[in-house]
Amino acid sequence: MRDLGRPAVLLALAALSCGGSKGPTPDFFVRGAGVIVQSTAPFTQRPDLPARIESTVDAALAYWGGSWRILEGRTITLEGDQHVACAGATDAIGCYDGDIRVSTRDVSFAFYCVEETVLVHEVGHAVIGDPEHTDPRWMDFSSLTQELEGRTGYAEDGEVPCQIWTSVWRHPPLR
Numbered sequence: 647m648r649d650l651g652r653p654a655v656l657l658a659l660a661a662l663s664c665g666g667s668k669g670p671t672p673d674f675f676v677r678g679a680g681v682i683v684q685s686t687a688p689f690t691q692r693p694d695l696p697a698r699i700e701s702t703v704d705a706a707l708a709y710w711g712g713s714w715r716i717l718e719g720r721t722i723t724l725e726g727d728q729h730v731a732c733a734g735a736t737d738a739i740g741c742y743d744g745d746i747r748v749s750t751r752d753v754s755f756a757f758y759c760v761e762e763t764v765l766v767h768e769v770g771h772a773v774i775g776d777p778e779h780t781d782p783r784w785m786d787f788s789s790l791t792q793e794l795e796g797r798t799g800y801a802e803d804g805e806v807p808c809q810i811w812t813s814v815w816r817h818p819p820l821r
Protein backbone atom coordinates (compact mmCIF):
# COMPACT_ATOMS: atom_id res chain seq x y z
CA MET A 647 0.00 0.00 0.00
CA ARG A 648 2.99 2.31 0.35
CA ASP A 649 3.89 2.27 -3.32
CA LEU A 650 2.66 5.11 -5.41
CA GLY A 651 0.97 4.47 -8.71
CA ARG A 652 -0.75 1.46 -10.10
CA PRO A 653 -0.43 -1.10 -7.30
CA ALA A 654 -2.00 1.31 -4.81
CA VAL A 655 -4.78 2.14 -7.26
CA LEU A 656 -5.50 -1.52 -7.88
CA LEU A 657 -5.61 -2.21 -4.16
CA ALA A 658 -7.99 0.69 -3.64
CA LEU A 659 -10.27 -0.57 -6.39
CA ALA A 660 -10.14 -4.10 -5.01
CA ALA A 661 -11.21 -2.75 -1.63
CA LEU A 662 -14.08 -0.89 -3.29
CA SER A 663 -15.34 -3.81 -5.31
CA CYS A 664 -15.38 -6.35 -2.52
CA GLY A 665 -16.53 -4.17 0.34
CA GLY A 666 -13.31 -4.41 2.27
CA SER A 667 -13.35 -8.16 2.81
CA LYS A 668 -9.86 -8.48 1.26
CA GLY A 669 -6.63 -6.90 2.40
CA PRO A 670 -4.45 -7.27 5.47
CA THR A 671 -5.78 -9.17 8.46
CA PRO A 672 -6.84 -6.75 11.21
CA ASP A 673 -4.51 -6.47 14.20
CA PHE A 674 -7.52 -6.28 16.49
CA PHE A 675 -11.23 -5.58 16.45
CA VAL A 676 -13.22 -2.79 18.08
CA ARG A 677 -16.96 -3.47 18.27
CA GLY A 678 -16.84 -5.55 15.10
CA ALA A 679 -14.64 -3.14 13.14
CA GLY A 680 -11.18 -4.44 12.21
CA VAL A 681 -8.23 -2.18 12.98
CA ILE A 682 -5.09 -2.48 10.82
CA VAL A 683 -1.94 -0.78 12.10
CA GLN A 684 0.52 0.09 9.30
CA SER A 685 2.33 2.79 11.24
CA THR A 686 5.11 3.06 13.77
CA ALA A 687 3.81 6.30 15.30
CA PRO A 688 4.29 5.89 19.07
CA PHE A 689 0.57 6.10 19.87
CA THR A 690 -0.13 3.14 17.57
CA GLN A 691 2.19 0.95 19.65
CA ARG A 692 0.53 1.70 23.01
CA PRO A 693 -1.74 -0.76 24.81
CA ASP A 694 -4.48 1.86 25.14
CA LEU A 695 -4.92 2.10 21.34
CA PRO A 696 -8.05 -0.11 21.12
CA ALA A 697 -9.78 1.80 23.93
CA ARG A 698 -8.78 5.16 22.44
CA ILE A 699 -10.12 4.18 19.01
CA GLU A 700 -13.32 2.90 20.58
CA SER A 701 -14.00 6.07 22.58
CA THR A 702 -13.03 8.33 19.67
CA VAL A 703 -15.24 6.52 17.17
CA ASP A 704 -18.00 6.38 19.77
CA ALA A 705 -17.89 10.17 20.18
CA ALA A 706 -17.71 10.68 16.41
CA LEU A 707 -20.72 8.39 15.84
CA ALA A 708 -22.69 10.39 18.40
CA TYR A 709 -21.67 13.63 16.66
CA TRP A 710 -22.76 12.37 13.25
CA GLY A 711 -25.82 10.45 14.45
CA GLY A 712 -24.64 6.97 13.51
CA SER A 713 -24.16 3.63 15.19
CA TRP A 714 -21.42 1.01 15.33
CA ARG A 715 -23.47 -1.16 12.95
CA ILE A 716 -22.18 1.07 10.11
CA LEU A 717 -18.60 -0.04 10.78
CA GLU A 718 -19.30 -3.70 11.42
CA GLY A 719 -17.12 -5.87 9.17
CA ARG A 720 -15.29 -2.76 7.93
CA THR A 721 -11.68 -1.89 8.57
CA ILE A 722 -9.95 1.17 10.02
CA THR A 723 -6.33 1.39 8.83
CA LEU A 724 -3.75 3.63 10.49
CA GLU A 725 -1.18 4.53 7.82
CA GLY A 726 2.33 5.68 8.63
CA ASP A 727 2.71 7.64 5.42
CA GLN A 728 1.52 11.22 5.18
CA HIS A 729 -0.88 10.31 2.39
CA VAL A 730 -3.21 7.35 2.13
CA ALA A 731 -4.34 5.46 -0.92
CA CYS A 732 -7.69 6.82 -2.07
CA ALA A 733 -9.33 6.48 -5.48
CA GLY A 734 -9.19 9.77 -7.36
CA ALA A 735 -6.88 11.51 -4.89
CA THR A 736 -3.10 11.60 -4.61
CA ASP A 737 -2.81 13.72 -1.47
CA ALA A 738 -5.53 12.32 0.79
CA ILE A 739 -4.78 12.24 4.51
CA GLY A 740 -7.89 10.20 5.08
CA CYS A 741 -10.23 8.12 2.97
CA TYR A 742 -13.60 6.41 3.28
CA ASP A 743 -14.55 4.01 0.51
CA GLY A 744 -16.44 1.47 2.59
CA ASP A 745 -13.36 1.15 4.78
CA ILE A 746 -11.53 3.93 6.58
CA ARG A 747 -7.86 4.83 6.14
CA VAL A 748 -6.20 7.65 8.04
CA SER A 749 -2.65 8.97 8.05
CA THR A 750 -0.89 9.06 11.41
CA ARG A 751 1.34 12.00 10.50
CA ASP A 752 1.24 15.61 9.43
CA VAL A 753 3.87 17.16 7.15
CA SER A 754 6.64 17.36 9.73
CA PHE A 755 5.67 15.14 12.66
CA ALA A 756 3.73 12.07 13.69
CA PHE A 757 0.44 12.68 15.48
CA TYR A 758 0.59 12.02 19.20
CA CYS A 759 -2.79 10.29 19.49
CA VAL A 760 -5.56 8.85 17.35
CA GLU A 761 -7.80 11.79 18.30
CA GLU A 762 -5.50 14.11 16.29
CA THR A 763 -5.99 12.17 13.05
CA VAL A 764 -8.87 12.68 10.62
CA LEU A 765 -10.63 9.59 12.00
CA VAL A 766 -13.66 11.57 13.25
CA HIS A 767 -13.96 13.16 9.80
CA GLU A 768 -13.92 9.80 7.99
CA VAL A 769 -16.49 8.40 10.43
CA GLY A 770 -18.64 11.30 9.23
CA HIS A 771 -18.43 10.05 5.64
CA ALA A 772 -19.28 6.54 6.85
CA VAL A 773 -22.41 7.87 8.58
CA ILE A 774 -23.74 10.60 6.24
CA GLY A 775 -21.79 10.13 2.99
CA ASP A 776 -21.74 13.72 1.72
CA PRO A 777 -18.52 13.57 -0.34
CA GLU A 778 -18.97 17.24 -1.29
CA HIS A 779 -18.94 18.32 2.38
CA THR A 780 -22.18 20.32 2.16
CA ASP A 781 -23.30 19.56 5.72
CA PRO A 782 -22.46 22.42 8.15
CA ARG A 783 -21.10 19.91 10.68
CA TRP A 784 -17.91 19.56 8.58
CA MET A 785 -16.97 23.05 9.79
CA ASP A 786 -18.03 22.74 13.43
CA PHE A 787 -16.82 19.83 15.61
CA SER A 788 -16.88 21.99 18.77
CA SER A 789 -18.84 19.48 20.89
CA LEU A 790 -16.52 16.70 19.74
CA THR A 791 -13.43 18.77 20.56
CA GLN A 792 -14.71 19.31 24.08
CA GLU A 793 -15.30 15.61 24.54
CA LEU A 794 -11.93 14.43 23.21
CA GLU A 795 -9.52 17.13 24.39
CA GLY A 796 -7.20 16.80 27.38
CA ARG A 797 -6.12 13.22 26.76
CA THR A 798 -2.61 11.75 26.85
CA GLY A 799 -0.49 11.66 23.69
CA TYR A 800 2.67 9.72 22.98
CA ALA A 801 5.94 10.90 21.44
CA GLU A 802 9.12 8.89 20.86
CA ASP A 803 10.40 9.83 24.30
CA GLY A 804 7.26 9.51 26.36
CA GLU A 805 3.95 11.12 27.20
CA VAL A 806 2.92 14.50 25.82
CA PRO A 807 -0.45 16.24 25.60
CA CYS A 808 -2.79 14.97 22.90
CA GLN A 809 -3.50 18.23 21.15
CA ILE A 810 -6.49 18.47 18.87
CA TRP A 811 -6.43 20.93 15.99
CA THR A 812 -9.99 21.19 14.76
CA SER A 813 -8.67 22.50 11.45
CA VAL A 814 -7.39 18.99 10.68
CA TRP A 815 -10.94 17.63 10.97
CA ARG A 816 -12.69 20.45 9.16
CA HIS A 817 -13.43 20.68 5.48
CA PRO A 818 -14.94 23.81 3.93
CA PRO A 819 -17.78 23.16 1.45
CA LEU A 820 -16.64 22.89 -2.16
CA ARG A 821 -17.51 26.01 -4.13
Ligand SMILES: [Zn+2]
Pocket residue numbers: 767771779817
Ligand atom coordinates in the same frame (compact mmCIF):
# COMPACT_ATOMS: atom_id res chain seq x y z
ZN1 LIG B 1 -14.10 14.49 3.74
